[in-house]
Amino acid sequence: MxxxxxxxxxxxxxxxxxxxxxxxxxxxxxxxxxxxxxxxxxxxxxANRAELLIETTYYLDRLKDTEARLAASRSAETGVKRLNAFIEAWGSYIPEIYGTLKALMAMKDTDPEAAEAWNKRMQDMREGCEAAIKALHRDKTLSPDYKPDLATDILWTMLSVRTWEHLTTECGWPQTAYIKHMKALAQKVFVASA
Amino acid sequence: MxxxxxxxxxxxxxxxxxxxxxxxxxxxxxxxxxxxxxxxxxxxxxANRAELLIETTYYLDRLKDTEARLAASRSAETGVKRLNAFIEAWGSYIPEIYGTLKALMAMKDTDPEAAEAWNKRMQDMREGCEAAIKALHRDKTLSPDYKPDLATDILWTMLSVRTWEHLTTECGWPQTAYIKHMKALAQKVFVASA
DNA sequence: CAATTAACTTGACACCGTGTCAATTGACAG
DNA sequence: CTGTCAATTGACACGGTGTCAAGTTAATTG
Structure with missing residues (x-):
């Protein structure tokens, strides 16, 4: 090796x-x-600690085959299924990469390179949120209360690492509860009631 | 002085x-x-940096008269009004104390005393969430989807400093939008539809 | 008035973690 | 045999926290 x-x-x-x-x-x-x-x-x-941390996240992505995981949500037929698949995929991914992400989060406050790497990752994640919301929008199942942009912001925040951290650490939710309740919450908030 | x-x-x-x-x-x-x-x-x-930071938060509370601010929400008649008043009060308070809280948040990862002070503050905040949810519950206006404990966890997370930080910094929401959308979201999620 | 005390100053230093540099070693390849 | 590459050792600078000893200053008190 x-x-x-x-x-x-x-x-x-x-x-x-x-x-x-x-x-x-x-x-x-x-x-x-x-x-x-x-x-x-x-x-x-x-070169330095920041670079090592950043490279570690890329290494992790390769190990865990991040791309493949998100593929499932992309192939969902309906907007609702896509939303659920995305929550499932991302929500299950967080605990596997949390240790590394936490270190990167801590570093981003002091190191500009780390901040950039973090922002890029979060921006990628946001695109997943946006795609799910847009799928709902095309299906006409997006709640009329929200324009796609606004809904994306809210979903992005709901699924942020900090939110996961809070619910699992501070509130003590098991991972299964996190996934379950997030799906239900997203359904309630974003999907137009029939 | x-x-x-x-x-x-x-x-x-x-x-x-x-x-x-x-x-x-x-x-x-x-x-x-x-x-x-x-x-x-x-x-x-x-004694040290942690103690100074912690004392600074107490000093801030005295300056801003934290107690008085929360009084408004406690005197609301209905559960819904109480929920809105709490979101308004806490949501308006965050930006005023954010600088200090951020320093405390950063410190809590390394210093156990800072962690304790932070947890205490967040626990106090949680009580405000719990009171609002319980008021809804007594009014029979709490959504049947949630037991009070679960609803409290979710509201607590929604109103966390991290969530505020994400929406205002990452999403670029102005403070007014934050308050407005949080109220709307809380209404949608926690209040039983008539 | 002289002595004491409290608050503060200065300068020095230890500790930690990051990052750098120079000199050295060992292995392997042409 | 020579060069080169990867790693080693030891030393050191820097920045930030926290400590310590000795000295100054001003107000308080017998």
Whole structure:
């Protein structure tokens, strides 16, 4: 296994682990140790912490095959099915990548590159929301209370990582409840009542 | 003006200002300079950065008279009015305290005392949500789709600082839109359709 | 008036984590 | 044998927090 990959994998392991327990920041030296190399050697592969974190998210995407997951929602026939499939896909994806996303979120406040990477990811996610809302709109099943743009903003916010974090961590919802209630809520809010 | 108060006021000014522009962390030395004293002197009044931040939030509460604001929602006759009054009161309060809350949020990830202070605040806020939902429940106007506990969780999440942050910063909603749409959304989700 | 006390100042320093640099080692390839 | 690549070691700068000791200043009090 290439050293670069070992570093990425080590980062992933540590972010995953620290998220559950202490939650305190994973250091470059921790990552190096876990990867079995010296701290300085990490910098032979990644310019800085921000770059490493960003590359780790790409590595994760490859591992989890993000694209394939979202394909399901794209092929749904009706707008309602598409909305549900998207919530299911994205909602199930969050817990798998949460550790890494959390580190990126923390970093975006101080590092402009991290902020950009984060924004790009969230913008991609927004497109998924927009597509689901537009599918409803074409089906004439979008609630007349909302124009597509507004509905997209609200859905995007509902499905944000922060919202997931709040419901599962602060409210203690199990993952299954999150998916279930989010689907129901989206239905109630966005789908025109028959 | 007592030095302690000057420090608190300086902290407030800087948090308010940095939130709008750079957003980068306000340092102890910045606060000291702004208060017109030496960096070390700050530690004569506050044990550490976390304590200073926490005390600053209390200072803010006193300045803004938080209690009085929430009184309005408590005196509403109907559940629906209470819900609206609470959204109005809390929703208008957030932008006034956002700078300070943001600093506290950032700190809670590393400092256990800050985490506790944050949780306490959010728990207080949750009580406001719970009271509004219970008022709906007593009026028999709570949507049959939700038990009070579940509705409280959802309202609490909807009105969280993170949600406000997302809608105003990421989606670019003006404050007026935030209040308007939150009221409408809460109505739609929680109030039983006549 | 002299002594004390509280609030603050200055300068120095330890600790941590990030990032950099120079010199060195070991392995493998032509 | 020589060059090169990947990694190692040790040292160091920087920024931010927090601590400590010694000195100043002004008000308080016997």
């Amino acid at each position: 290439k050293t670069r990959t070992r570093i990425l994998q080590a980062t992933l392991n540590l972010l995953e682990a620290s998220q559950g327990v202490g939650g305190k920041g994973v250091r470059m030296s921790d990552i190096a140790t876990q990867a079995g190399i010296s701290r300085q050697a990490v910098y032979l592969h990644f | 007592k030095t302690r108060t000057r420090i608190l006021q300086a902290t407030l000014n800087l948090l308010e200002a940095s939130q709008g522009v750079g957003g980068k962390g306000v340092r102890m030395s910045d606060i000291a300079t702004q208060a017109g004293i030496s960096r070390q002197a700050v530690y004569l009044h506050f």
